[in-house]
Amino acid sequence: MWRGKPEVPRMADLPPSRLRLFKPAFHSTGVDCFGPYNIRVGRRSEKRWGIIFKCMTTRGVYLDLLNSIDTDSFLMSLRRFVSRRGTPCELLSDQGTNFKSGQRELKEAFAALQPTLQSLLAKQQIKFRFNPPGAPHFGGTWEREIRSLKAALHTTLGGQSVTEEVLRTVLTEIEGILNSKPLGYVSADVADVDPVTPNCLLMGRPDSSLPQVVYPASEMLTSKRWRHSQVLADHFWSHFIRRYLPSLQPRSKWTKDTDNLQAGAVAMIVDQHLPRALWPVGVVSHTTAGADGRIRSATVQVKDRAYTRPVSRLIRLPALPEDNKTD
Structure with a gap:
């Protein structure tokens, strides 16, 4: 404990x-x-x-x-x-x-x-x-x-x-x-494609301090502004999916599977503002699962109060004896 x-x-x-x-x-x-x-x-x-x-x-x-x-x-x-x-x-x-x-x-x-x-x-x-x-x-x-x-x-x-x-x-x-921070890895090679930034979608250019790029007539699909903005948006999303989105997939921590916390289990609530001996102990009354089915948060009943906390703030304890449950 x-x-x-x-x-x-x-x-x-x-x-x-x-x-x-x-x-x-x-x-x-x-x-x-x-x-x-x-x-x-x-x-x-x-x-x-x-x-x-x-x-x-x-x-x-x-x-x-x-x-x-x-x-x-x-x-x-x-x-x-x-x-x-x-x-x-x-x-x-x-x-x-x-x-x-x-x-x-x-x-x-x-x-x-x-x-x-x-x-x-x-x-x-x-x-x-x-x-x-x-x-x-x-x-x-x-x-x-x-x-x-x-x-x-x-x-x-x-x-x-x-x-x-x-x-x-x-x-x-x-x-x-x-909003000018690049999304993803920035290459030192000038020949590589420049990374996109949030401003590419919000303003149509990577940096708010730079002047608007003037495209030659041969590179424009049409003179209409809405088509130009659509080209810029497509450019942003294509780079977002190919270069930035894959970098979000690796898991840097919390890589091991654990047993889900079940209703009825005894748990101690971690409270950094109190000494460990005063951390409240109660019974899990309700659990909330994420999209993957793993329990991410739970409600702990401590006497007449209910506390909702993430699982990362709960310590699972052995079950209480039957005589303590009835007190």
Whole structure:
């Protein structure tokens, strides 16, 4: 019991959200908040938070600034995101109260519409998918991007307090840098094909700081702009499938199969904020399986409370004696 460790299941295959091929950017989007950061407003100091929307397939990012971390700020930021990048099919996030409350308010607003409008807008509803509590690795795609932008912010601003306009400008420039990162391996041979970037699909060119490429008339299929944009999109997806997608398949860790955690099993919940002797112990009441059939999260009943945690935060224990179960 004192030396037990969680049994992490074998790494799953790529989820459908990572494979939305030939779909618009931000079709499946991960969202998270970061901060706070101090800004100067006159002679006083105030806090601002950042929010990141990350395309799960093309790895494009959209950054915005929040005045607070509440539901209203999140919904207004979501409206700005939808106006600029389009309505996503699904939003993936952690169990933040602002995200949960935002989903509830959107559902209530949709239910208040007339039936005719509901039928017309049903296809534009956003599906919210929440990760289990205490499972940051479930959102590793956007958590790693937050690490990159925090490093860029630290390099740019350091510890100084700036105005809100400066902070917003820096975030926008960092967004352009992150969207200019190449997808996949970058070859040192100039004869090799250049890797694609998220900006190739978002802007039609790999880098926002470069001028628009002028194609000769002989290379254009037609003078119509929509056909030109279609050629660029086809170029992006062909390189994405051939050169970048295969690099996502190897499993770097969690390569061994483990026995699935079953309902009725006794488990200890790992809590890094408490000493091991105080970690709660309970009975697994419900399990949630992934697309591959392996159990990824479970609900543990500890006395009168239920805790939902990933399997990587649960330690399987021997069954309790019958006399302890009845107490």
